[in-house]
Amino acid sequence: MNTRAILPVKISLTEGDFYTLWAPTWRQGGSEWQAFLGDADDVLVFNSPEALLVYLEDHNDHDLVDHPKWSAFQAGGDDRVVPRDKNTYDIIGLPSYLAGRPSHENVSAVSRIFQLSRSLAEVANAQDASIFFASHSILGNVHRGHEHYAGPTGLGEWSGVGRAVLTNWENVVSSLDDAVRVVADDELDATRVSDAGESIAAATAAREEQRAQAEKDAEEARAAADPYDSSAWADAGIDPVKMTVQGKGVYTLRTYIGDSPVFLGKFGEIFTFPTTKHLLRWIVDNDDHELARVSTWSDLQNLANAGELEVTVHPDNSYSLNGIASDIEKGVDAVDTQQMSKAYELMADAADWADDDSLNSYLLANPRMQDYLAYMMGSTEAAGYVPSAPFTDKAEGWRELEDLLVKRFSKF
DSSP: OOOSSSEEEEEEETTEEEEEEEEEEEEETTEEEEEESBOSSOEEEESSHHHHHHHHHHOOOSTTTTSTTHHHHHTSOGGGGSOOGGGEEOSTTHHHHHTSOOOHHHHHHHHHHHHHHHHHHHHHTOHHHHHHHHHOGGGGGGGGOGGGGSSTTHHHHHHHHHHHHHHHHHHHHHHHHHHEEEEOGGGSOHHHHHHHHHHHHHHHHHHHHHHHHHHHHHHHHHHHSOGGGGSHHHHHTOEEEEEEETTEEEEEEEEEETTEEEESEETTEEOOBSSHHHHHHHHHHOOOSGGGGSTTHHHHHHHHHTTOOOOOOOGGGEEEOTTHHHHHHHOGGGSOHHHHHHHHHHHHHHHHHHTOOHHHHHHHHOHHHHHHHHHHTTOGGGTTOOOOSOOHHHHHHHHHHHHHHHTTBSOO
């Protein structure tokens, strides 16, 4: 079923191709409705989109005025009256589709034509057409798609649809011919109809330009997108973390609930693994840890069980503490402050999650170390403090902070 609220459509009947507006089924006030552009007596069709546009500009007393989406439709560009390719309905030519095999193209075309024809028959009280659709239940299966006709009885059923149409379609088309009124061009201002052609062309060109720009923007966005954002980890909101300390690398997991970090572990111990394979194998069978409380943990477990989970560490979640202590000894300019800031972030997260004061207690007991870190990481708390050589004590203090972190690891 079409889901757009109001559709410009092109319909082919005995006298030629015509244009009108169709509002497929919608719900309002607990009831289902459907409508075409029409006045009190007839469904109205036009010889061109230009004629349709001029009519809409001059009339607000038609059947679609009360449609809940009418204002939104009217707010569109002048090309709003131009049907898309899929909104063209060759009613008189329907038998030609049934003469072929039940391909996707043929079945889809027949389904769309049946849908509009039946709607037009019901709205305009075209009795012969309505009786045809009501008395041939075999027609309903067309809407199931071409796969419905792939079975052993599919071709026979498709032929049955063709026989029903061959016998009755001439009467159906005649009934629909009588159900519409063609608004003749001489009922409209010829100059305005001509001008409408130019305005429709301009609106179509503008829309195409917008579409092309949107495609370009989308392509650029896809190219700039971080692949990690489409990973199972990003979907779950739980991230693999790699920590390299004292020349050794270990893996764990972490998430944030609000602003609070939660690591893979319990009772202040971070469960760490030497490789991603060890981590994946452990995930499959274990849920006695704090991350198991996160609603998406089971999603990761299911993927791991199916062998569909791969550990990918985003650069933001990779922490290397290697070399920081030796760089501190060399002097202020030798330290990679970004590396230091990330490392301290990891230490602070671990302490916050463990809910202990070991990190804060150490810094309170060593105020010069606290000043040094504040200075190196650009904190205003270091105002007035400038580090000076020798830096041996600062390097040793950093190593002690590393030890506090490592002591939280289950394996190292």
